[in-house]
Amino acid sequence: MKLSLMSAVAAIAIAASGTLASAKELRLSHQWSNKDVRAKVAQMVADEVAAANVDLEIKIFGSKSLFKPREQYKPLSRGQLDMTIFPLAYAGGQQPAYNLTLMPGLVKNHDHAARLSKSPFMKAIEAKMADDDVITLVHGYLAGGFVGKDKCITKPEDVAGLQTRAAGKSFEQMLAGAGASIASMASSEIYNAMQTGVLDAANTSSSSFVSYRIYEQAKCYTPAGDVALWFMYQPLLMNKSAFEGLNQAQQDALLAASAKAEAYYLEEAKKQDAASVEVFRKAGVEIANMTPEDFEAWRAIAKKTSYAQFVSEVSDGQELLDMALAVE
Numbered sequence: 001m002k003l004s005l006m007s008a009v010a011a012i013a014i015a016a017s018g019t020l021a022s023a024k025e026l027r028l029s030h031q032w033s034n035k036d037v038r039a040k041v042a043q044m045v046a047d048e049v050a051a052a053n054v055d056l057e058i059k060i061f062g063s064k065s066l067f068k069p070r071e072q073y074k075p076l077s078r079g080q081l082d083m084t085i086f087p088l089a090y091a092g093g094q095q096p097a098y099n100l101t102l103m104p105g106l107v108k109n110h111d112h113a114a115r116l117s118k119s120p121f122m123k124a125i126e127a128k129m130a131d132d133d134v135i136t137l138v139h140g141y142l143a144g145g146f147v148g149k150d151k152c153i154t155k156p157e158d159v160a161g162l163q164t165r166a167a168g169k170s171f172e173q174m175l176a177g178a179g180a181s182i183a184s185m186a187s188s189e190i191y192n193a194m195q196t197g198v199l200d201a202a203n204t205s206s207s208s209f210v211s212y213r214i215y216e217q218a219k220c221y222t223p224a225g226d227v228a229l230w231f232m233y234q235p236l237l238m239n240k241s242a243f244e245g246l247n248q249a250q251q252d253a254l255l256a257a258s259a260k261a262e263a264y265y266l267e268e269a270k271k272q273d274a275a276s277v278e279v280f281r282k283a284g285v286e287i288a289n290m291t292p293e294d295f296e297a298w299r300a301i302a303k304k305t306s307y308a309q310f311v312s313e314v315s316d317g318q319e320l321l322d323m324a325l326a327v328e
Contacts, residue, residue, distance in 0.1 A: 003115070003244050004073055007266055008262065014103035016180055018239060023055040023056070023057070024055060024057070024246065024250065024299050025037045025056075025057045025058075025059055025286065026056070026057070026058045026059065026082035026083055026238075026242065027040055027059055027061060027066065027081060027082050027083070028045075028046065028058050028059065028060045028061065028082065028083035028085070029060075029061045029062075029065075029066040029067050029072055029081055029082065029083070029084045030042055030061075030062055030064075030070075030072075030084060030085045030086070030285055031062075031063070031064040031069035031186060031187075032062060032063065032085075032208075032211060033062065033063055033211050034062055034063075035211055036207055036208070036211040036267070037142075037207045037268045037269065037272060038085045038142075038207065038234060039060075039062050039085075039138075040264075040268070041085060041138060041140065041261045041264065041265050041268075042058075042062075042083075042085050042133055042236065043060065044078040044257070044260065044261045044264060045058065045137070045138065045236065045254070045257045045258055045261045046058035046059075046060055046164075046323070047257075048256065048257030048260060048261070049253050049254055049257050051252075052249075052253035052256070053250075053258070054247075054249040054250045054253045056246065056250045056253065056254070058083065064186075064188060066081070066303060067081065067084075067132065068074075068186075069090065069187075069188055071092075071188035072084040072091050073086060073088075073090065073091035073094060073132075073134075073237075074091075074094065075236075076134055076237060076239055077094075077132040077133050077134050077239070078133075079133065079239050079241055079242065081239065082135070082238060082239055082242045083236065083237065083238045083239070084237055085138070085232070085234065085235070085236045085237070086234065086235070086236075086237055087102070087167060087168075087232055087234045088101045088102075088104035088125075088142060088233050088235060088237075089101050089130065089167065089168035089170070089233070090167075090168075090186075092168065092169050094132070094223060095129075096310075096313055096314045096317075097124075097125060097127050097128050097314055097316070097317070097320055098125070098128075099168060099169050099170050099310060099314075100125070100170075100310060100314075100317075100320055100324060101125065101233035102132070102167060102168035102171060102221050102230075102231075102232045102233065102323065103170045103302070103306060103307070103310070103324070104170060104171055104174045104229055104230070104299065104302035104319075105229055105295065105298065105299035105302050106324055106325070107141060107143075107228075107231035107235065108228075109143075109228065109268045110143065110266065110269055112327070112328075113141035113231055113233075113269075114139075114141075114266055115328070116141070116327050117139035117140075117141070117233075117326055118139075118321070119324075119326075119327045120269065121173060121320065121326075122139070122322055124258070124316075124320060124323060125320075126170065129237070132241060133238050133239060133240045133241055134140070134211070134238070134239060134240055135237065135238050135239075135240045135243055135252065136235045136236070136237055136238075137235070137236045137237065137238050137255070137258040138235055138236035138258045138261050138265060139233075139235050139262055139265075139271060140233070140234055140235055140236070140262065140265040140266065141231050141232065141233050141234065142205035142206065142207055142231070142232055142269050142272065143205065143206060143224035143228040143230060143231050143269070143272070143273055144203055144204050144205040144206050144208070144209070144221045144228070144230040144231075144232065144236055145203060145206065145209070145210070145221065145222045145224050145228070145229075145230060145290075146201060146202070146203045146221075146222040146230075147194075147200065147201065147202055147203075147209065147214055147215075147217075147218035147220065147221050147222070147285075148162075148200065148201045148218065148219055148220045148222075149194050149200050149201065149217060149218060149219060150200065150219055151220060151243055151286075152219075152220035152222060152286060152288035153201050153203075153220070154222050154288050154289070154290045154291070154294050154298050155290075155294045155297055155298070156178035156179075156298055156301055157178070157179075159175055159178050159179065159180040159201060159261075160178060161178030161179060161180075161181070162180050162185065162201045163180075163182075163183050163198065163199055163200045163201075164179045164180040164181065164188055164199070164200065164201045164202065164203075165182075165183050165184070165185055165193065165199050165201070165202040165203070166182065166202075166203050167187060167203070167204055168232070169231060169305070170302075170306035170309075170310060172184065172310050173305040173306045174298065174301050174302045174305050174306045176305070177301045177302075177304065177305035177306075178281035178298075180201070183198060183199055187204040187205070187208040187212060188200045189206075189317075190204065190208075190212060190213060190214055190217075191212050191214055191216070191217060193214060194214070194217035194218070199216045200295065202214070203230050204230075205272070206223060206224055206229075206275070206276035207269075207272045207276070208271045209221070209276055209280070210272075210275070210279050211277050211293060212321075215255075215279055215280045215283040215285050216283065218280070218285050219286060220285065220286040220287075220288055221276075221277070221280040221285050221286070221287055222287075222288045222289065222290055223276055223277045223280075223287065223289070224269065224272055224273040225273070225289050225290065226292075227290055227291070227294075227295040229290065229295060229298050229299075236258065236261070238254075249325070253321070262280050277288055288309045297315065307321060
Protein backbone atom coordinates (compact mmCIF):
# COMPACT_ATOMS: atom_id res chain seq x y z
CA MET A 1 0.00 0.00 0.00
CA LYS A 2 2.84 2.35 0.94
CA LEU A 3 4.59 1.49 -2.32
CA SER A 4 1.45 2.21 -4.34
CA LEU A 5 1.03 5.57 -2.62
CA MET A 6 4.66 6.49 -3.30
CA SER A 7 4.26 5.44 -6.92
CA ALA A 8 1.16 7.60 -7.28
CA VAL A 9 2.93 10.62 -5.75
CA ALA A 10 5.90 10.07 -8.06
CA ALA A 11 3.59 9.82 -11.08
CA ILE A 12 1.88 13.10 -10.13
CA ALA A 13 5.27 14.78 -9.65
CA ILE A 14 6.44 13.57 -13.05
CA ALA A 15 3.22 14.78 -14.69
CA ALA A 16 3.52 18.16 -12.97
CA SER A 17 7.12 18.56 -14.05
CA GLY A 18 6.11 17.68 -17.59
CA THR A 19 3.45 20.39 -17.54
CA LEU A 20 5.95 22.91 -16.21
CA ALA A 21 8.47 21.92 -18.85
CA SER A 22 5.94 22.54 -21.63
CA ALA A 23 4.90 25.96 -20.29
CA LYS A 24 6.43 28.74 -22.38
CA GLU A 25 6.91 32.46 -21.83
CA LEU A 26 7.16 34.97 -24.66
CA ARG A 27 8.53 38.49 -24.21
CA LEU A 28 6.65 41.30 -25.94
CA SER A 29 8.16 44.79 -26.11
CA HIS A 30 6.61 48.12 -27.07
CA GLN A 31 7.17 51.83 -26.44
CA TRP A 32 3.71 52.98 -25.26
CA SER A 33 1.92 53.55 -21.97
CA ASN A 34 -0.76 51.04 -21.00
CA LYS A 35 -3.50 53.55 -21.96
CA ASP A 36 -2.46 53.56 -25.62
CA VAL A 37 -4.49 51.52 -28.14
CA ARG A 38 -1.37 49.63 -29.22
CA ALA A 39 -0.66 48.61 -25.63
CA LYS A 40 -4.27 47.47 -25.35
CA VAL A 41 -3.92 45.36 -28.51
CA ALA A 42 -0.84 43.67 -27.02
CA GLN A 43 -2.63 43.11 -23.72
CA MET A 44 -5.67 41.64 -25.46
CA VAL A 45 -3.50 39.07 -27.22
CA ALA A 46 -1.76 38.20 -23.95
CA ASP A 47 -5.07 37.88 -22.07
CA GLU A 48 -6.73 35.76 -24.77
CA VAL A 49 -3.75 33.41 -24.93
CA ALA A 50 -3.75 33.08 -21.12
CA ALA A 51 -7.48 32.30 -21.16
CA ALA A 52 -6.91 29.57 -23.75
CA ASN A 53 -4.94 27.63 -21.10
CA VAL A 54 -2.31 26.25 -23.48
CA ASP A 55 0.73 26.71 -21.18
CA LEU A 56 1.74 29.91 -22.92
CA GLU A 57 2.33 33.25 -21.22
CA ILE A 58 3.07 36.56 -22.92
CA LYS A 59 5.01 38.91 -20.67
CA ILE A 60 4.67 42.53 -21.79
CA PHE A 61 7.41 45.13 -21.39
CA GLY A 62 5.78 48.48 -22.21
CA SER A 63 6.91 52.10 -22.07
CA LYS A 64 10.23 51.26 -23.82
CA SER A 65 11.36 49.37 -20.70
CA LEU A 66 13.07 46.54 -22.59
CA PHE A 67 14.31 48.08 -25.85
CA LYS A 68 14.44 51.61 -27.23
CA PRO A 69 11.52 52.39 -29.59
CA ARG A 70 13.49 52.27 -32.84
CA GLU A 71 15.71 49.37 -31.78
CA GLN A 72 13.17 46.55 -31.50
CA TYR A 73 13.19 45.07 -34.99
CA LYS A 74 16.78 43.86 -35.00
CA PRO A 75 16.55 41.89 -31.73
CA LEU A 76 13.20 40.53 -32.93
CA SER A 77 14.73 39.28 -36.17
CA ARG A 78 17.65 37.75 -34.26
CA GLY A 79 15.44 35.89 -31.79
CA GLN A 80 16.51 38.02 -28.82
CA LEU A 81 12.91 39.28 -28.56
CA ASP A 82 9.77 37.22 -29.23
CA MET A 83 7.16 39.86 -30.06
CA THR A 84 6.72 43.59 -30.56
CA ILE A 85 3.99 46.00 -31.63
CA PHE A 86 6.02 48.29 -33.77
CA PRO A 87 5.83 51.02 -36.45
CA LEU A 88 7.36 49.04 -39.32
CA ALA A 89 8.84 52.13 -41.01
CA TYR A 90 11.16 52.44 -38.00
CA ALA A 91 12.99 49.47 -39.55
CA GLY A 92 13.29 51.17 -42.94
CA GLY A 93 17.06 51.35 -42.45
CA GLN A 94 17.28 47.55 -42.42
CA GLN A 95 14.64 46.99 -45.10
CA PRO A 96 14.07 50.10 -47.28
CA ALA A 97 10.83 48.60 -48.64
CA TYR A 98 9.26 49.13 -45.22
CA ASN A 99 9.33 52.90 -45.80
CA LEU A 100 6.34 52.33 -48.08
CA THR A 101 4.24 51.57 -44.98
CA LEU A 102 4.52 55.26 -44.06
CA MET A 103 4.19 57.00 -47.41
CA PRO A 104 2.36 60.36 -47.59
CA GLY A 105 -1.03 60.18 -49.26
CA LEU A 106 -0.89 56.45 -49.99
CA VAL A 107 -3.73 55.49 -47.62
CA LYS A 108 -7.09 57.26 -47.92
CA ASN A 109 -8.91 56.11 -44.77
CA HIS A 110 -9.06 53.28 -42.23
CA ASP A 111 -11.11 50.89 -44.37
CA HIS A 112 -8.70 51.45 -47.25
CA ALA A 113 -5.85 50.68 -44.81
CA ALA A 114 -7.54 47.39 -43.86
CA ARG A 115 -7.80 46.44 -47.54
CA LEU A 116 -4.10 47.26 -48.00
CA SER A 117 -3.29 44.90 -45.11
CA LYS A 118 -4.93 42.02 -46.98
CA SER A 119 -3.57 42.89 -50.42
CA PRO A 120 -0.79 41.44 -52.60
CA PHE A 121 1.20 44.55 -51.63
CA MET A 122 1.23 43.48 -47.96
CA LYS A 123 2.02 39.88 -48.94
CA ALA A 124 5.13 41.22 -50.68
CA ILE A 125 6.12 43.16 -47.54
CA GLU A 126 5.52 40.06 -45.41
CA ALA A 127 7.78 38.04 -47.69
CA LYS A 128 10.60 40.47 -46.89
CA MET A 129 9.81 40.13 -43.17
CA ALA A 130 9.99 36.34 -43.49
CA ASP A 131 13.53 36.73 -44.83
CA ASP A 132 14.30 38.48 -41.52
CA ASP A 133 12.67 35.63 -39.55
CA VAL A 134 9.67 37.84 -38.69
CA ILE A 135 5.92 37.26 -39.16
CA THR A 136 2.85 39.47 -38.69
CA LEU A 137 0.24 38.46 -36.13
CA VAL A 138 -1.94 41.60 -36.07
CA HIS A 139 -2.23 44.08 -38.93
CA GLY A 140 -3.03 47.68 -38.07
CA TYR A 141 -2.71 51.20 -39.42
CA LEU A 142 -3.14 54.37 -37.38
CA ALA A 143 -3.93 57.78 -38.82
CA GLY A 144 -2.45 61.00 -37.58
CA GLY A 145 -2.01 64.69 -38.16
CA PHE A 146 0.13 67.69 -37.28
CA VAL A 147 0.71 69.86 -34.24
CA GLY A 148 2.29 73.29 -34.26
CA LYS A 149 3.85 74.86 -31.20
CA ASP A 150 3.08 78.40 -32.34
CA LYS A 151 0.95 78.07 -35.50
CA CYS A 152 -1.37 75.77 -37.46
CA ILE A 153 0.01 73.31 -40.03
CA THR A 154 -2.39 72.51 -42.86
CA LYS A 155 -0.59 73.21 -46.14
CA PRO A 156 3.03 72.78 -47.30
CA GLU A 157 4.05 76.42 -46.89
CA ASP A 158 3.10 76.26 -43.20
CA VAL A 159 6.18 74.15 -42.36
CA ALA A 160 8.73 76.28 -44.23
CA GLY A 161 11.60 77.14 -41.87
CA LEU A 162 10.20 75.09 -38.96
CA GLN A 163 12.08 72.42 -37.03
CA THR A 164 9.73 69.50 -37.63
CA ARG A 165 9.50 65.89 -36.52
CA ALA A 166 8.11 63.18 -38.78
CA ALA A 167 7.93 59.44 -38.29
CA GLY A 168 9.74 57.77 -41.12
CA LYS A 169 12.05 58.65 -43.94
CA SER A 170 9.36 59.29 -46.57
CA PHE A 171 7.57 61.91 -44.50
CA GLU A 172 10.87 63.56 -43.67
CA GLN A 173 11.64 63.80 -47.39
CA MET A 174 8.27 65.38 -48.14
CA LEU A 175 8.54 67.87 -45.27
CA ALA A 176 12.08 68.80 -46.29
CA GLY A 177 10.73 69.32 -49.82
CA ALA A 178 8.26 71.80 -48.32
CA GLY A 179 11.11 73.71 -46.65
CA ALA A 180 11.09 72.24 -43.14
CA SER A 181 14.20 71.36 -41.12
CA ILE A 182 13.99 67.77 -39.89
CA ALA A 183 14.55 66.45 -36.37
CA SER A 184 14.35 62.64 -36.16
CA MET A 185 13.07 61.08 -32.94
CA ALA A 186 10.57 58.55 -31.60
CA SER A 187 7.03 59.79 -30.89
CA SER A 188 7.71 59.29 -27.17
CA GLU A 189 10.30 62.11 -27.39
CA ILE A 190 8.07 64.77 -29.02
CA TYR A 191 6.76 66.23 -25.75
CA ASN A 192 10.18 67.08 -24.31
CA ALA A 193 11.46 68.33 -27.66
CA MET A 194 8.54 70.75 -28.00
CA GLN A 195 8.80 71.77 -24.34
CA THR A 196 12.51 72.61 -24.69
CA GLY A 197 12.13 74.42 -28.02
CA VAL A 198 13.88 71.75 -30.09
CA LEU A 199 10.70 71.24 -32.15
CA ASP A 200 8.31 73.74 -33.72
CA ALA A 201 5.99 71.15 -35.25
CA ALA A 202 5.45 67.41 -35.36
CA ASN A 203 3.33 64.75 -36.94
CA THR A 204 2.46 61.35 -35.52
CA SER A 205 -0.59 59.20 -34.84
CA SER A 206 -3.75 60.51 -33.17
CA SER A 207 -3.18 57.92 -30.45
CA SER A 208 0.38 59.06 -29.73
CA PHE A 209 -0.68 62.72 -29.63
CA VAL A 210 -3.06 61.83 -26.80
CA SER A 211 -1.08 59.19 -24.90
CA TYR A 212 2.02 61.40 -24.83
CA ARG A 213 -0.05 64.48 -23.83
CA ILE A 214 1.29 66.55 -26.74
CA TYR A 215 -1.74 68.83 -26.32
CA GLU A 216 0.09 70.38 -23.36
CA GLN A 217 2.76 71.75 -25.72
CA ALA A 218 0.76 72.63 -28.84
CA LYS A 219 -1.04 75.78 -29.92
CA CYS A 220 -2.77 74.18 -32.91
CA TYR A 221 -3.78 70.64 -33.93
CA THR A 222 -4.54 69.40 -37.45
CA PRO A 223 -6.26 66.03 -36.97
CA ALA A 224 -6.93 63.22 -39.41
CA GLY A 225 -10.33 64.10 -40.82
CA ASP A 226 -12.04 63.48 -44.16
CA VAL A 227 -8.57 63.60 -45.63
CA ALA A 228 -5.63 62.16 -43.73
CA LEU A 229 -2.15 62.55 -45.13
CA TRP A 230 -0.55 60.46 -42.40
CA PHE A 231 -1.18 56.72 -42.07
CA MET A 232 1.37 54.42 -40.51
CA TYR A 233 1.42 50.63 -40.43
CA GLN A 234 1.99 49.51 -36.83
CA PRO A 235 1.54 45.73 -36.61
CA LEU A 236 2.09 43.18 -33.87
CA LEU A 237 5.09 41.17 -35.06
CA MET A 238 6.64 37.93 -33.87
CA ASN A 239 9.90 36.13 -34.43
CA LYS A 240 9.07 33.43 -36.99
CA SER A 241 11.25 30.76 -35.41
CA ALA A 242 9.71 31.46 -31.99
CA PHE A 243 6.23 30.97 -33.47
CA GLU A 244 7.25 27.77 -35.19
CA GLY A 245 8.70 26.54 -31.88
CA LEU A 246 5.25 26.59 -30.26
CA ASN A 247 3.06 23.49 -30.23
CA GLN A 248 -0.10 23.40 -32.36
CA ALA A 249 -2.46 24.35 -29.52
CA GLN A 250 -0.28 27.34 -28.63
CA GLN A 251 -0.06 28.48 -32.26
CA ASP A 252 -3.83 28.15 -32.68
CA ALA A 253 -4.49 30.12 -29.48
CA LEU A 254 -2.09 32.86 -30.56
CA LEU A 255 -3.65 33.15 -34.02
CA ALA A 256 -7.18 33.23 -32.60
CA ALA A 257 -6.18 35.93 -30.11
CA SER A 258 -4.51 37.91 -32.89
CA ALA A 259 -7.59 37.77 -35.12
CA LYS A 260 -9.75 39.12 -32.29
CA ALA A 261 -7.20 41.86 -31.53
CA GLU A 262 -6.97 42.86 -35.21
CA ALA A 263 -10.74 43.50 -35.40
CA TYR A 264 -10.54 45.53 -32.18
CA TYR A 265 -7.52 47.49 -33.49
CA LEU A 266 -9.36 48.56 -36.65
CA GLU A 267 -12.44 49.78 -34.76
CA GLU A 268 -10.37 51.59 -32.14
CA ALA A 269 -8.15 53.19 -34.79
CA LYS A 270 -11.26 54.75 -36.32
CA LYS A 271 -12.26 56.15 -32.92
CA GLN A 272 -8.81 57.56 -32.12
CA ASP A 273 -9.02 60.48 -34.56
CA ALA A 274 -12.33 61.90 -33.30
CA ALA A 275 -11.39 61.25 -29.69
CA SER A 276 -8.09 63.10 -30.09
CA VAL A 277 -9.90 66.21 -31.37
CA GLU A 278 -11.99 66.34 -28.21
CA VAL A 279 -8.93 65.96 -25.99
CA PHE A 280 -7.09 68.80 -27.76
CA ARG A 281 -10.18 71.01 -27.79
CA LYS A 282 -10.73 70.53 -24.05
CA ALA A 283 -7.09 71.47 -23.50
CA GLY A 284 -7.74 74.79 -25.26
CA VAL A 285 -5.79 73.93 -28.41
CA GLU A 286 -6.96 75.42 -31.71
CA ILE A 287 -8.24 72.84 -34.23
CA ALA A 288 -7.41 73.31 -37.93
CA ASN A 289 -8.66 71.00 -40.70
CA MET A 290 -6.79 70.06 -43.84
CA THR A 291 -8.79 70.59 -47.04
CA PRO A 292 -8.73 68.28 -50.08
CA GLU A 293 -6.76 71.04 -51.85
CA ASP A 294 -4.18 71.04 -49.03
CA PHE A 295 -3.95 67.25 -49.30
CA GLU A 296 -3.29 67.40 -53.05
CA ALA A 297 -0.64 70.08 -52.54
CA TRP A 298 1.17 67.82 -50.07
CA ARG A 299 0.85 64.80 -52.34
CA ALA A 300 2.29 66.74 -55.28
CA ILE A 301 5.41 67.38 -53.18
CA ALA A 302 5.46 63.75 -52.02
CA LYS A 303 5.44 62.47 -55.60
CA LYS A 304 8.51 64.58 -56.43
CA THR A 305 10.33 63.71 -53.19
CA SER A 306 9.21 60.64 -51.21
CA TYR A 307 7.81 58.55 -54.06
CA ALA A 308 10.66 59.34 -56.44
CA GLN A 309 13.32 58.71 -53.79
CA PHE A 310 11.74 55.42 -52.76
CA VAL A 311 11.68 54.13 -56.33
CA SER A 312 15.30 55.16 -56.89
CA GLU A 313 16.54 53.47 -53.69
CA VAL A 314 14.60 50.21 -53.67
CA SER A 315 15.28 47.65 -56.41
CA ASP A 316 11.63 46.59 -56.63
CA GLY A 317 10.36 49.96 -55.42
CA GLN A 318 8.28 50.84 -58.48
CA GLU A 319 6.60 47.44 -58.41
CA LEU A 320 5.78 47.74 -54.71
CA LEU A 321 4.52 51.33 -55.11
CA ASP A 322 2.30 50.28 -58.03
CA MET A 323 0.93 47.36 -55.98
CA ALA A 324 0.04 49.72 -53.14
CA LEU A 325 -1.53 52.30 -55.47
CA ALA A 326 -3.57 49.55 -57.15
CA VAL A 327 -5.55 48.89 -53.97
CA GLU A 328 -8.87 50.73 -54.27
